[in-house]
Amino acid sequence: SQKIEQNSEALNIQEGKTATLTCNYTNYSPAYLQWYRQDPGRGPVFLLLIRENEKEKRKERLKVTFDTTLKQSLFHITASQPADSATYLCALARTGGFKTIFGAGTRLFVKA
């Protein structure tokens, strides 16, 4: 069955360091992958989208890589800040946005 896995353990890092979150998947052929941020009691907020033919995408302090051979995406937050503390979700979708599936998320804590 289709499966998407993210670090189940919370990630604790010091302010200023780079946070790296992992998203692995099996039995799925995505057309694109998205990363979202979710704060408690709120809906997810879109951060980045990367398509299957792209290797890397950047936006300000965020960087995402996508390796369809390894079936893995890495999400990096550089120069992390306490305000970056949240749960980060990865999501896969097929062409047309069909069959979107989300991972369970990784909780990130950035300590000052």
Next chain:
Amino acid sequence: EAGVAQSPRYKIIEKRQSVAFWCNPISGHATLYWYQQILGQGPKLLIQFQNNGVVDDSQLPKDRFSAERLKGVDSTLKIQPAKLEDSAVYLCASSLDRNNEQFFGPGTRLTVL
């Protein structure tokens, strides 16, 4: 621009009762999604609309859940009758088209007693 609106924000019902949730997507967004998010899990897609047509409802428990999107704008999701395991946050999202990022509403937290 206004975001995705959902109501109510919270709902508490007894099992076997009915409940309905409403969603107003971002203006001009053709695609609308309903998700169920159980505590500690990621959102699970229930149904996807393209304008007012259903394009994917493979994970919608059709014996108790129904959804419609009249005139390709607002949407309602209904549960009848509710079960204890339906306790979750129901999220509505919209996107400009099917291959774009999704914008989520704040969700409706449902508690079934």
